Amino acid sequence: MKKIEKKTEDKRAIYYWDRLQNYGRKYKWFHWPSVEAFLNLVYTYDVISNHFASKIQHTGLSRSALNILNIISRSDKKGCTHKELSDLLLVSRANVTGLVDSLVRKNLVKRQDSQHDRRLSIVKITKNGEELLNSVLPSYYLEMRRLASDLSNDERNKLNDILIKLRLKIFDLYKDKKKTESN
Amino acid sequence: MKKIEKKTEDKRAIYYWDRLQNYGRKYKWFHWPSVEAFLNLVYTYDVISNHFASKIQHTGLSRSALNILNIISRSDKKGCTHKELSDLLLVSRANVTGLVDSLVRKNLVKRQDSQHDRRLSIVKITKNGEELLNSVLPSYYLEMRRLASDLSNDERNKLNDILIKLRLKIFDLYKDKKKTESN
DNA sequence: TATTGTTATACTCTATAACTATA
DNA sequence: TATAGTTATAGAGTATAACAATA
Incomplete structure (x- = not known):
């Protein structure tokens, strides 16, 4: 053992x-x-x-790697720019490069140059990446369902309301700060 | 700006x-x-x-570093062994060594050998460390109070209940797993 | 000029295994 | 034998600044 x-x-x-x-x-x-x-x-x-x-340890992916892969997968054929990933993940552009690099190395995503705006690099999921997601997400979602199964509808709603309230309170702080900074 | x-x-x-x-x-x-x-x-x-x-960015400490410092400070003169820190932080003993090292380098904590059990290394907070905590914690606690001020007593209680419920649900999973593993 | 992405660098945190010394 | 701590190493994640290409 x-x-x-x-x-x-x-x-x-x-x-x-x-x-x-x-x-x-x-x-x-x-x-x-x-x-x-x-x-x-x-x-x-x-x-x-x-x-x-x-x-998800057995996949060799970290939770954030899975998260990125998930986001990219959801963008379908359209793909995702680094900038979008940076915004969604709250991670600097510099670090997105590194994160995407590691997924490319594992052959889970690929980069494509944009034809409309040649500054853009578009990230798309590969077959390999999709297969990995399909092998992981079902049990992932099942686990969420199992863990939340003890909560009543009312409790879940309360939890959501409270968490959103806290989050927005912090966002407001930064909005205010931005305003005073630009004045 | x-x-x-x-x-x-x-x-x-x-x-x-x-x-x-x-x-x-x-x-x-x-x-x-x-x-x-x-x-x-x-x-x-x-x-x-x-x-x-x-x-707390201005202190040069990460949130977990502050956390460790806080734990050590709360142990008062008694101090804290690496093992205790490892248990409380859910971090391996190997990594506790590194974390404590970095605090020692900053002169925020010091190590002492235990007299009762010579395997133990006891970590205590320094004057320097205490001063840092006293300069940071007041505004830290004030901020918590401010952020939570929008929640009613009832909401706070509900939030706590639900979070504890979720956490214990996961702990139970591991307890069950342990049992079946040892059989 | 502003935006997108890259490179380089340094630091923190984590994970693992092998090791020493004490109990 | 088990426990406490250390050393060594490798990888993920983050933060920052300087840079090139493009808009």
Whole structure:
């Protein structure tokens, strides 16, 4: 049996909930209910992220590589420019080059020059890439369904509403900042 | 004004909600309400993570480095072994060595040999490290409070409940797997 | 001039295996 | 034998700046 170094119990939550709650009080603005929510968000993300990463480990792809491949696949014959990928992935153009390079090396996508705008490089999925996706996504989606199956419709809706609310709140911060910067 | 390559609008959500919803139907187990919940979780985490990372960029610390420092600081005079850090951070012991090394280089923590068990290396925070934490954490906690201020008590509780539920569901998977592996 | 993509570089984080020393 | 920590190595991901080609 393979040695498992990583612990799968919720040690971290126990640790934090025990100690941080009191410790943080020395900071004026520390507000435990807020902090608790963010900690839960981060830890749950972390656990989910590791779980899905292990689900696709056998493909040799990371979660973001699969993500890119998925995006490109969805663009169909049209393909996807580096710029689009950069926007969607929140990754710099410089790094998109590297990410696409690694997929090209694995023969999962190919680059094509655009005929309309010769600055553009268009990325399309290969047969190989499609086959890989088709071999991975079914169990991926099944797993999402299984994990979410314990949530009621109401809970799922609440979760979505709250997460969107938090996200938009942050976007608003940056909008405001942009405005004041340009004035 | 500094050029901003990263977009702060919710391009990704728009993109996905438009396309994925239909695209995914070709997969048998694709269940949009489940997928939507996970996408929201991932994107919101991502946005929050980037936001807080930018908040502490001036310290030269990454979010995980700050996290380690925070854990060590909370252990007070007692200090923290590498093993403890490894468990709490879900990071291999090998990598804890590297992470602690980089904090030692910055004079934020120091190592001490344990007198009871000479295998152990105990990590303690330095004056320098404490000062850094005190200069960063107040605004960090204030920001959490601000961001969560739009959520009602009920929403926060619901969010926590749901996130914990999801996390424990995954932990249970691994517990079951462990059991069957040892049989 | 602005945009797209590339190159180069450096740093962080992660994963793995082999090793030392202690228990 | 098991545990704690280290070393070495390789790869993914990110951040930044300078650059060429094209619009």
